[in-house]
Each structure stands twice: as C-alpha cells, then as structure tokens.
Amino acid sequence: MSTHPSTSTLVRGLSMQQQLNALHQISVVLSRSLDLEQTLAAMLQSLHEQAQMQHGLVSLFDHNRSALFIQAMHGVDPEVIKDVKSVRYRMGEGILGTVMHQGHSLVIPKVADDPRFLDRLNVFEYGLPFICVPIPGVDSSPIGVLAAQPLSPDEESLPARTRFMEMLANLIAQTVRLVGQAHRESEALRSERDSLRRKVRHQYGFDNMVGQTPSMRQIFDSIRQVAKWDTTVLVRGESGTGKELIANAIHYNSPRASGPFVKLNCAALPDSLLESELFGHEKGAFTGAVKLRKGRFELADGGTLFLDEIGEVSASFQAKLLRILQEGEMERVGGSETISVDVRIVAATNRNLEEEVRKGSFREDLYYRLNVMPIQLPALRERLEDIPDLARFLLQKLSQKQGRELKISDGAIRMLVGHSWPGNVRELENCLERAAIMSETGLIDRDVVLFNNQEHQKPGLLPTALPMLPEGEESDLDERQRLIAALEKCGWVQAKAARMLGMTPRQIAYRIQIMNINMRRI
Known part of the structure; x- marks a missing residue:
C-alpha cells in the first residue's frame, strides 16, 4: 500500500495545521543531536514524510574554499552520498549558487524550463517544481541553502510551500549556529585539557x-x-x-x-x-x-x-x-x-x-x-649533596609564585646543608618560602633563614666551621656574610660581635644598616 498522499491532497497543499505539525516534528528532530550531518539527514527525512517534499538537501558555504558544499541529502543511496558531498557550487553558479549570492528564495515551477538548473546530482525530476531558499546568518548574509522538490506539480501551492521552507531554513540556521558553538566550545575545552595535560606532564616529568x-x-x-x-x-x-x-x-x-x-x-x-x-x-x-x-x-x-x-x-x-x-x-x-x-x-x-x-x-x-x-x-639528611640543587629548584617555583626574581647566597646554602631536616623536602620548601617573604631584595642570605626548630641545626656540619674571628679563615665569605656569621655566633648581640671582629658597636650598627641585614630577635 502506497504511503504517499493522494493527488487531491497534494493539490490542496498543506493546511496550516499540517504545516505546524510538520514544523513541530522537524524542530524536535533538529534538537536531538549535536551531530550536524546526522541531524540534517533526519530533518530531511521528516521533510519528506511530514511535508511531502522530496530530494531535500542542505548545502553550507565553506569560506575557506569559497563554495557551497552539500552537507546532507535525502532520497539518495548512501554510496552516492559520498560522491554528492564532493559536488560544489560557487557564488552565482546554478540555482544554489544564485540563491546564495542573491540571498533570497528562488522557485522554479518546472525544472526542465530553467537553463540555470545544472543537474549535477542527477536525482531531480524535470517535470516537478524546485524550491530553493537561503539559510540566514547572523549578519543577514546566507550561510547556506535549503532545497527540495514538491511531490505535486501544483503551482498554486508553491507560495505556501516556499514560506514553509523559509521557516524551516530559520530553524536550520539556529541548529547550525548552536552545533557550531558547541563544537567550538568543545574544541576549546579539548585544547585546554590537552594544554593542561602537557603542563602537568612537564611538571611531573x-x-x-x-x-x-x-x-x-x-x-x-x-x-x-x-x-x-x-x-x-x-x-x-x-x-x-x-x-x-x-x-x-x-x-x-x-x-x-x-x-x-x-x-x-x-x-x-x-x-x-x-x-x-x-x-x-x-x-x-x-x-x-x-x-x-x-x-x-x-x-x-x-x-x-x-x-x-x-x-x-x-x-x-x-x-x-x-x-x-x-x-x-x-x-x-x-x-x-x-x-x-x-x-x-x-x-x-x-x-x-x-x-x-x-x-x-x-x-x-x-x-x-x-x-x-x-x-x-x-630522607633529606641522607642526601645533603642534593640540597643546593633542590634549593635553587624550589626558589625558581617561588619566583614564579611571587612574581619576582629570587636568589640564594652561598652562605645561606651552607647553612641549609648544615641542618638535619626532620621534615625533609617539605620543611626545606617551607623554610625557603619564609626566607623569601623576609627578604625585601629577593636575595636569601643567612640572616633570613629560619628553621622550624633551631636545636636541630648542627653547625658542625657546615662546610666552613665558622670560627668567625680570624678573617683569613673565612676568605670565601664576603663582608656581609662574615658579619652575619659573627652575629649568629654571638647570639645576635651587636656588642659581642663588635668585640669578636675588632670593631666598635657603632661600626657594627652602621654596617647592619647599610648592608640591610635582618636582625633576629633571640
């Protein structure tokens, strides 16, 4: 039994209720999936079944290739579809290219009578009308073309069918925009995800x-x-x-x-x-x-x-x-x-x-x-040789965090090597962060290094035993570091440090000020 409507029904065309029902059914189909090709194919099938429009096709304009390419078509063998997608129409070329160029609908009462019809697809019936409408874009320029053939040659129904196709083109335009936006957002998320993965993989490389x-x-x-x-x-x-x-x-x-x-x-x-x-x-x-x-x-x-x-x-x-x-x-x-x-x-x-x-x-x-x-x-105390490299590596991370360049002196490194580090690398990281906060210049020297528990420090482990008084024994330290070492030895009492270094308290105080030494409170 034929599923096609009778000729008398086709002659009368679609009633308003039939058009509304068809639009409702098609709008449901268009909202079902983010797969544009699959969605458009299902929509064209509904166009045939609900609105008696055969050989429907949707072609979208590719700006990179400056031509229209068929995105979906109904009533064509799946193997033929692959060849159909390679067919293109330039601006003003054929019926589709003309509608894309002019931006308004074009109705041909009989395909055989119009020389602009190129028939590159070889599927349309020459004795039937052909309706082609633009798919509107956001800036009023078309983004593509919707076309189909009525099952009836009745010319009286063509204006109503054209209006119906134009309404459908508006729905397609929304779907194309939403799918495009979803794909762009998805691509942005994938790009961000891949970027984060590369960053994390590098971080833990x-x-x-x-x-x-x-x-x-x-x-x-x-x-x-x-x-x-x-x-x-x-x-x-x-x-x-x-x-x-x-x-x-x-x-x-x-x-x-x-x-x-x-x-x-x-x-x-x-x-x-x-x-x-x-x-x-x-x-x-x-x-x-x-x-x-x-x-x-x-x-x-x-x-x-x-x-x-x-x-x-x-x-x-x-x-x-x-x-x-x-x-x-x-x-x-x-x-x-x-x-x-x-x-x-x-x-x-x-x-x-x-x-x-x-x-x-x-x-x-x-x-x-x-x-x-x-x-x-x-434990960190079992690999003290790694402390200089670890300290510089952790300071590089802190530099990025604080947005400034941080450096560490050799004297401070020697001081770190002399600590027993019961809290291991985590304690070292915390110690360096405290020192960076205390350093106004970004230079981490001995005067800003504070351990969690001072009793864990083992001065005897320092590469230089720091006998403080004879300057010759600390020739590898600059004047600032020798002064800090002396202050440490004397419990940060300036008068004692002055006697140890053979200087007056006033000289010591002056040097502390001009060398920007952070005085500890013991």
Missing part, C-alpha cells in the same frame, strides 16, 4: 625531579621502568620526602596519563566514611545519602588511584580493600550490583609495614598485594 645522589638516580630509573606497566607500586619514606610527587610522576609518564589521577589520604577519614569515599554509595544507603555517589575507585577507572598513608587503614577495612585489589570488583555502600573497575594502584606509607605485619595490625596478604614494586625514598 623526569626533568623536574631533582637529585644527583646515587640513591635518587636509582629511584628515577625505577620510576621510568615501572611507569610503563600497570604494576602496583608502594612508595615508602618519611613524611615530606615527596611520595605524592613520585605517584604523580608514575601516572603522568604512564600509558594511563590521559586517564584520571585520583588521590585519597587514608588517614584523614574514619572507616565508615572511608568505605563510602572509596567505594561510593547508593541513594538512601544511610542518613544523608540523598543521591547516588561514585567512589574514588569508580572515578579513577581507566587511570591511577593514589592511596596515601595506606598503613593507617584499620584491620577491619583492610579485608574490604583486599578484594578490590585482587578482583577489581566492588559494590557501592548500600548496593548489590557488582561494579568492575580498571584502576592502577599507587600506595604510600611512612610506616614500617613489615613490623606492622609481625604485630598483626596489617594483613600479610594485603602487604604482599601492595608491595609488588617498592620504592624507598631516602
């Missing part, structure tokens, strides 16, 4: 890992190797040694670098919250669970999960953690659905896990599951 001691070079080699694989890594070391930095370096130099990097401090939450945080929860699982929430494992799917302070997890929670590490499966709190996740685990601890296993406070099977590839970070 091996070039930014400072250390020349044999132990650190061995660690960098281990990271390069383990980053290539999905092996579970256990980063061990005292607080402040840079365990999270190592985890970042492993992720951003791995095949998972484009995936998420999710981290959680296991010591920061009690078991009840830790389970919900890691595994997520279903709506209504407990009081306050007003909606479904994904856990860190789900969020890290396809990427890396960094579990910091893993040694602080209670024995009761360790069993729950072990299952997902072994099977890659879990259930949300309050749920029964088993969820599979693909997550690479990097854990970190400052505890002696072997001792914890012996005491029975840490599961042996979990220990072996985590300790596949251990990386032991040395």
Whole structure:
C-alpha cells in the first residue's frame, strides 16, 4: 500500500495545521543531536514524510574554499552520498549558487524550463517544481541553502510551500549556529585539557625531579621502568620526602596519563566514611545519602588511584580493600550490583609495614598485594649533596609564585646543608618560602633563614666551621656574610660581635644598616 498522499491532497497543499505539525516534528528532530550531518539527514527525512517534499538537501558555504558544499541529502543511496558531498557550487553558479549570492528564495515551477538548473546530482525530476531558499546568518548574509522538490506539480501551492521552507531554513540556521558553538566550545575545552595535560606532564616529568645522589638516580630509573606497566607500586619514606610527587610522576609518564589521577589520604577519614569515599554509595544507603555517589575507585577507572598513608587503614577495612585489589570488583555502600573497575594502584606509607605485619595490625596478604614494586625514598639528611640543587629548584617555583626574581647566597646554602631536616623536602620548601617573604631584595642570605626548630641545626656540619674571628679563615665569605656569621655566633648581640671582629658597636650598627641585614630577635 502506497504511503504517499493522494493527488487531491497534494493539490490542496498543506493546511496550516499540517504545516505546524510538520514544523513541530522537524524542530524536535533538529534538537536531538549535536551531530550536524546526522541531524540534517533526519530533518530531511521528516521533510519528506511530514511535508511531502522530496530530494531535500542542505548545502553550507565553506569560506575557506569559497563554495557551497552539500552537507546532507535525502532520497539518495548512501554510496552516492559520498560522491554528492564532493559536488560544489560557487557564488552565482546554478540555482544554489544564485540563491546564495542573491540571498533570497528562488522557485522554479518546472525544472526542465530553467537553463540555470545544472543537474549535477542527477536525482531531480524535470517535470516537478524546485524550491530553493537561503539559510540566514547572523549578519543577514546566507550561510547556506535549503532545497527540495514538491511531490505535486501544483503551482498554486508553491507560495505556501516556499514560506514553509523559509521557516524551516530559520530553524536550520539556529541548529547550525548552536552545533557550531558547541563544537567550538568543545574544541576549546579539548585544547585546554590537552594544554593542561602537557603542563602537568612537564611538571611531573623526569626533568623536574631533582637529585644527583646515587640513591635518587636509582629511584628515577625505577620510576621510568615501572611507569610503563600497570604494576602496583608502594612508595615508602618519611613524611615530606615527596611520595605524592613520585605517584604523580608514575601516572603522568604512564600509558594511563590521559586517564584520571585520583588521590585519597587514608588517614584523614574514619572507616565508615572511608568505605563510602572509596567505594561510593547508593541513594538512601544511610542518613544523608540523598543521591547516588561514585567512589574514588569508580572515578579513577581507566587511570591511577593514589592511596596515601595506606598503613593507617584499620584491620577491619583492610579485608574490604583486599578484594578490590585482587578482583577489581566492588559494590557501592548500600548496593548489590557488582561494579568492575580498571584502576592502577599507587600506595604510600611512612610506616614500617613489615613490623606492622609481625604485630598483626596489617594483613600479610594485603602487604604482599601492595608491595609488588617498592620504592624507598631516602630522607633529606641522607642526601645533603642534593640540597643546593633542590634549593635553587624550589626558589625558581617561588619566583614564579611571587612574581619576582629570587636568589640564594652561598652562605645561606651552607647553612641549609648544615641542618638535619626532620621534615625533609617539605620543611626545606617551607623554610625557603619564609626566607623569601623576609627578604625585601629577593636575595636569601643567612640572616633570613629560619628553621622550624633551631636545636636541630648542627653547625658542625657546615662546610666552613665558622670560627668567625680570624678573617683569613673565612676568605670565601664576603663582608656581609662574615658579619652575619659573627652575629649568629654571638647570639645576635651587636656588642659581642663588635668585640669578636675588632670593631666598635657603632661600626657594627652602621654596617647592619647599610648592608640591610635582618636582625633576629633571640
């Protein structure tokens, strides 16, 4: 049974209600997808079925190539569509090019009678009319052309059908603009994402890992190797040694670098919250669970999960953690659905896990599951040779943060090397930031270096033993640094420093003023 309307119906043309219904149906189709080609093809199909307009096509103007190219066409074999898209119309060329150039609709009562009709597509019926309308742009210049053939040769219905096509062209124009805007925004987001990824990858690249001691070079080699694989890594070391930095370096130099990097401090939450945080929860699982929430494992799917302070997890929670590490499966709190996740685990601890296993406070099977590839970070006091490079590297970061150039004197470096650094690299970074704040000129000298606990300083470790009085023994220090060293030796009492250096208190005070030395209050 034919689905086409009868000739009498076609002669009468579309009623106002039919036009409204057709426009409504087509507007729904146009709002369905951001795939412009797919959307326009579905719209042209609705144009045929709802408004009895066959061989519909939409062509858009390409400013780079200065021509119209067909974006979508209905009633043509899919294989033919590929050839159709290579057909182009320049401004003023053929019916489509004429409408694009003039900017107003063109109606041909009978295709065979108009010499401008080029028939490059070889699909239109010569005995039927042809309606071609411009798709308006924001500045009144057309952005393309909409064309179709009525199923009926009735000329009386052509004005109404043309108005209908013009209304449809307006809807298409909005869709093209919205899709274009969405694609531009999406492209901008992709560009920003890629830029951030490059920035983060550079930030955590091996070039930014400072250390020349044999132990650190061995660690960098281990990271390069383990980053290539999905092996579970256990980063061990005292607080402040840079365990999270190592985890970042492993992720951003791995095949998972484009995936998420999710981290959680296991010591920061009690078991009840830790389970919900890691595994997520279903709506209504407990009081306050007003909606479904994904856990860190789900969020890290396809990427890396960094579990910091893993040694602080209670024995009761360790069993729950072990299952997902072994099977890659879990259930949300309050749920029964088993969820599979693909997550690479990097854990970190400052505890002696072997001792914890012996005491029975840490599961042996979990220990072996985590300790596949251990990386032991040395304390800063065990690699004092790296302090000069570390200090300059951290000062470079501070310079960018403060927007000014920061420098450090050799005397200040010697002072840093003489400290025991119980807080490791984190303490060094805090110490340098304090010194940078105290320095008005941007030069970090001994007078602005303040440690967290002065009793941890070991002056005997300084490369120069600083016997302060004989100037010849400190020939490698300039006058300002010799004065600061003397003041330090004398507890920052100017009179004592003057006697030590064979100067008067007035001379000392004058030099303190002109050398801009920051006097400590002891």
